[in-house]
Amino acid sequence: MTEPMPLLFTPLRLRDLTVKNRIVVSPMCMYSSKNGFANDFHLAHLGSFALGGAGLILTEATAVSPEGRITPDDLGLWNDDQIQALGHIVDFAHAQNALIGTQLAHAGRKASTWAPWRGHGAVPDEQGAWKVVGPDDRAYSESYPTPTAMTTADIRKVVEDFTAATRRAVIAGFDVVEVHAAHGYLLHQFMSPLSNSRSDEYGGSFEKRVRLTLEVSRAVREVFPGHLPVFVRVSASDWVEGGWTPEETVELARLLMEIGIDVLDVSSGGLSAAQKIEVGPGYQLPFAEQVKKETGMTTLAVGMITEAQQAEALLKHGQADLVALARELLRDPHWPQRAAHELGTKMDVPNQYARAVRW
Numbered sequence: 001m002t003e004p005m006p007l008l009f010t011p012l013r014l015r016d017l018t019v020k021n022r023i024v025v026s027p028m029c030m031y032s033s034k035n036g037f038a039n040d041f042h043l044a045h046l047g048s049f050a051l052g053g054a055g056l057i058l059t060e061a062t063a064v065s066p067e068g069r070i071t072p073d074d075l076g077l078w079n080d081d082q083i084q085a086l087g088h089i090v091d092f093a094h095a096q097n098a099l100i101g102t103q104l105a106h107a108g109r110k111a112s113t114w115a116p117w118r119g120h121g122a123v124p125d126e127q128g129a130w131k132v133v134g135p136d137d138r139a140y141s142e143s144y145p146t147p148t149a150m151t152t153a154d155i156r157k158v159v160e161d162f163t164a165a166t167r168r169a170v171i172a173g174f175d176v177v178e179v180h181a182a183h184g185y186l187l188h189q190f191m192s193p194l195s196n197s198r199s200d201e202y203g204g205s206f207e208k209r210v211r212l213t214l215e216v217s218r219a220v221r222e223v224f225p226g227h228l229p230v231f232v233r234v235s236a237s238d239w240v241e242g243g244w245t246p247e248e249t250v251e252l253a254r255l256l257m258e259i260g261i262d263v264l265d266v267s268s269g270g271l272s273a274a275q276k277i278e279v280g281p282g283y284q285l286p287f288a289e290q291v292k293k294e295t296g297m298t299t300l301a302v303g304m305i306t307e308a309q310q311a312e313a314l315l316k317h318g319q320a321d322l323v324a325l326a327r328e329l330l331r332d333p334h335w336p337q338r339a340a341h342e343l344g345t346k347m348d349v350p351n352q353y354a355r356a357v358r359w
Contacts, residue, residue, distance in 0.1 A: 006343040007315040008308065012055075012322065014262050014298070016227035017175055019099060019322070021055040021347070022315060023336050026302050026324035027103040027178070027233070029060045029070065031115035036063060036076020038085040046089050049329060050098035051350055053336035056322075057098055058231075059086075061105035061180055064161040067130050068106035068186070071115045072123065077102065077165040083172050090173040096350060101176025102169050103233065104162055104220070108186030109134035109147040109195070135189050135196040135203065141273045155202060155212060158186065163219045170224060177224050178231035179217050183270030187213045188235055191252070192244040192271050210252055214259065221260045229262035231300065236287035237268045239275040246287055253295045264291055265300040265324065282310065289319040300324050308339035 009021045025046075032041045042059075049057045063069040063076040076082055086102070093100040111132045112123050121143030123129040133154055134147035150158075162179070169177050181187035189195040190212045196203045202211050213232070221230050236249040253264050266288040269275050277283070284303035292299045301320035305311055311323045329335055340347045341358050349357055 003344060006312050006340075006345055008312045008323065008343060009340060009345055009347060014229040017099065017229055019055040020097065021053070021336065022322050023054045023056075023311075023339070024300060024322050024324040025049045025054045025057040025329055026326040027058045027060050027180070028326050028330070029074070031071050031073040031118075033073055033075045036066070036069070036074065036078060036082055038075060038082070038089060042075070042085075043089050043092060046100070047092050047096075048333040050093040050096035050100070051353065052329070052333040053340075053347055053349060054098060054329070055336075056176065057093060057100045058176070058178055058324075059100070059102045061107075061185070062102050062165070064104050064106055064158075064165040067111060067133065068108075068158075068161065069111055070105075070107040070185075071113055071118075072128055073115050073118075077104065077168050077172075078161065080168065083168050086169075086174075087172040094173070097348065099175040101178055101231070102172070102174045103178040103180050104165050104169070105180035106158055106161070106186040108132075108189045109138070109140050110144065110184055112145050134186070135198055138195065138197070140184065149198075152200075158212070159215050159219050162216045163223055166220045166223045176229055176231060177220055178233055178265060179213075179220055180233050181213045181216075182233040182235040182265075182267045184235070184272070185270075187216060188244070188271055191248075192238055194238060194240060194243045194272055206248060206251065210248075210255065213252070214255055217256055217261055218259045230260070231263040231265050232256055232261050233265035233267060235268045235270055236266050236284070236291070238271045239269050239277045240272045243271060246290055249287065250291055250294045253291045253297045257295065257297050263298045263300055263322065264288075265302065266291055266320075267302050280304065281306070282314065285314055285319050289317075292318065292320060298322070302326070308342040311339065312343055 132145040302324035
């Protein structure tokens with residue numbers, strides 16, 4: 001009798017795409033671009049995860065416009081010249097039998113700030129600051145830029161920017177596009193009543209606050225190939241009283257399913273400096289589980305998932321369908337191979353690394 005394949009290493013089909021295992025590299029900002037271009041750092045960084053055996057790699061937040069960058073050092077996909085370098089990384093991932101997607105993003109009121117190791121808060125005007133926009137004119141915090149409330153024309157441009165960036169992602173060869181609507185960035189800002197005080201068709205009721213996220217997601221779904229999946233990342237809770245809630249996340253998931261979104265990447269927080277997060281191993285799992293059980297939507301769990309048995313257990317318990325790791329993969333890009341060993345199974349590894357495998 002052979003032991004059943006661990007769920008962590010069981011393939012998952014998403015539309016016509018088959019992810020070889022359930023291990024996903026979570027988007028992690030590297031703040032290492034110049035003018036939005038990918039470079040050798042990104043090839044080595046993302047390529048290490050492909051060599052390590054992850055089923056799906058997601059790039060860091062990739063700005064859909066220059067003003068949508070978090071920092072001056074963000075990756076971008078706002079012009080055609082940026083396609084080639086990303087396409088080279090995609091080709092390398094595919095050569096290692098890995099799938100790769102891009103996370104498209106707009107920072108909104110959290111834009112024009114320093115990368116963590118370069119400073120804190122707003123970039124000064126004399127060092128290249130740019131105009132920051134948001135649902136209204138309230139800043140994230142005292143040290144962040146004060147945004148200009150977006151006009152209807154500004155909102156239309158955001159949808160157009162996401163659409164154009166998606167078309168470029170198709171040319172680059174990405175297998176997945178993820179819409180970033182989490183962590184206090186623009187789409188999340190529109191969804192939360194803590195950051196959206198508008199009284200027009202984009203503010204007030206739940207239906208109006210989620211309108212931009214739905215418009216962007218629909219536009220991305222319409223231009224990304226129909227045989228490939230689209231993800232949306234959300235913060236399921238603001239961790240602040242009066243903010244966005246897990247119950248609203250469930251309702252949003254139902255609406256996203258109706259327009260053809262395939263996977264909800266369930267994170268939390270990032271909207272308010274007043275957040276009080278109860279951090280611990282798997283602390284966000286209940287949010288992914290709630291979405292999955294109440295809607296049937298395919299979910300991606302993330303948040304202090306570090307051990308193979310932990311990842312396997314959450315899949316067995318039906319809390320999520322895919323497992324995203326971040327810091328643990330920075331520590332060990334070959335974590336999938338270690339997880340396979342610990343779960344008593346084998347996985348394909350590059351011939352160049354086979355001599356180091358422990359089965």
